[in-house]
Amino acid sequence: MKHLNEQNRDPFPTSSVEGEEHHSARSPYTNTPHNLPSPSTGEGARKKVGIVGGGAAGFFLAINVKELVPELDVTIFERQRKVLAKVEISGGGRCNCTNTFADVTDLKQVYPRGANLLKRLFKQFSPADAFQWFETHGVPLTIQEDQCVFPEAQDSHAIIDCFLREARRHNIHIQLGTKIEEPTTLLQDFDFVAVTTGGMPTNGTHPTGLPSPSTGEGSGENVWERVCPSLFTFTIPDPTLTALQGLVVNDAIVHIPATSFRSQGPLLITHWGMSGPAILKLSSYAARHLAEQHYQSPLLVNWTGNSNMEEVRQHLLYTIKQNAHKLIDNLRLPLTHTPTPRTVPLALHGRGGRGEGLESLLLPSRLWAYLLSKAGLQGKRCSELGKKGINRLTDQLCNDTYTIAGRSPYKDEFVTCGGIPLDSVDKTTLESKTTPHLFYAGEVLDIDGVTGGFNFQAAWTTAYAVARGIAAKLEA
């Protein structure tokens, strides 16, 4: 793996490309229209591909279809005056571009929607293929301990620069500021059209003019799967909770009662409620359910990371016995005491227990005080708790109840749940079953993942499948 050099960082150092006088001083992902010639000018009978949407999937598709069939004439239409906007801000500006999937035992854990189709498409273009693709296209990558993959440069521009460099090399036309209202109309001028318009707005307006499912019009991909946000944080207007803002619990289990929606991982208390990987994952699993509930729902938090309540109770019993004369407030849980064989420290049951500092194995003391107060046990000696007190404390630790009152006020949803129904496209090429030569890739499909690089991986894989699908049609 090597670092990008300065030359690589500027994909347009010379003026050898059409229209370059319009953007020689700035990269085209800034607000500079390309003004490149129409794809129809002077290209004779070359087959044409029109791609609607200049985001991750659109670029990856354009580059790969050109690699497979170099003589194709490819145009990307982008409604904004800037391409790859989401790639730029992704991963906090570092772009978590894929994941090793080493910790993934079931794709449904990371793709609440689209797991089965992706399993199939990974045979065409897997996460390992994506890793190799970037490295062989001049973007060295690095793997974090949590298996998330980022550019070694820790900068999303490494990916953007790569895409723009490849687009230039393959003479891919980019038409900025061009909103395509109805992609099928492009089929009059283009041999193949791919829709890569990304997540859909939730206000019922489809970016490509398709009717809303609520209108009952259309069929197949004309009725997209119910659209709602995914990967959002929860508003919990409880001042005693939000007073703990900034506090992180490394391994919590969050659960929506009376449903199977549950997730586990780090939880962050914010000034508006709760965030962190456990919450984001839960919002993804329960995206449609929460939308139906208008984001009003009870939430259970198990702060111990151990789903076995009896084990937690036994552990408390043991600890309290060992510290009978102490104030319960002065204990730190899970405890630093050497556990008996039956009573392993709670956090050791969770992920990441081993190898972390001792502090990370303890419930934060501010949270402990808060939970004791909630259970009405503050200021008591351990010996005073009795069986009832221990049961109450166990319940407080494992079934702490909150009320979700909404999504985060910051509109920080990362992806859209819903989109083009997967049964309306060919499972290998993602070509529409009702409109030949019309393809879909990326988030516009009813595929979305949890955080960790899974959404970009879905974009790369679906885009590659479409590129192969177009190439196969040309060969046929």
Ligand SMILES: Cc1cc2nc3c(=O)[nH]c(=O)nc-3n(C[C@H](O)[C@H](O)[C@H](O)COP(=O)(O)OP(=O)(O)OC[C@H]3O[C@@H](n4cnc5c(N)ncnc54)[C@H](O)[C@@H]3O)c2cc1C
């Ligand atoms: C803040 C943030 C951070 C994220 N971080 C990560 C991360 O680190 N890792 C990860 O895996 N995922 C991340 N995601 C999710 C990821 O960005 C998306 O899943 C991914 O960009 C989807 O790619 P796409 O090409 O399908 O859509 P997009 O990247 O959204 O691109 C769609 C493009 O189509 C254009 N368009 C839409 N309609 C039209 C039209 N009618 N005509 C012409 N153009 C149109 C849009 O302007 C846009 O440029 C993040 C998302 C956000 C919002």
